[in-house]
Amino acid sequence: MCKMNEHLEKLEPYYILHQVKEKFGGLRYYTHTPNRTNDRDDLFRVVVSYYETLSFSVCDQCGEPGTRWIKGGYVRTRCRDHSDGADPCEE
Numbered sequence: 001m002c003k004m005n006e007h008l009e010k011l012e013p014y015y016i017l018h019q020v021k022e023k024f025g026g027l028r029y030y031t032h033t034p035n036r037t038n039d040r041d042d043l044f045r046v047v048v049s050y051y052e053t054l055s056f057s058v059c060d061q062c063g064e065p066g067t068r069w070i071k072g073g074y075v076r077t078r079c080r081d082h083s084d085g086a087d088p089c090e091e
């Protein structure tokens with residue numbers, strides 16, 4: 001998350017991170033970039049989707065490599081230490 005912000009700020013210093021939502025155990029970023037050009041917008045989207053993909057494979061508690069777990073109807077990406085008694089999520 002912090003890393004993504006640094007990366008995006010380099011790309012577009014005026015970008016505004018609208019909303020970060022947890023969705024199906026991963027993160028989804030909603031951003032708005034003023035003064036954008038199509039080229040930069042495409043690049044921006046690539047970086048955002050990269051981090052979205054990454055968020056599906058790291059623990060949301062500690063950032064260690066994780067897998068998806070389901071508990072009480074919620075899917076979370078966690079390492080084994082933080083799985084908190086959840087069941088592994090079968091794709």
Ligand SMILES: [Zn+2]
Pocket residue numbers: 059060061062063064078079080081082
């Ligand atoms: Zn963890």
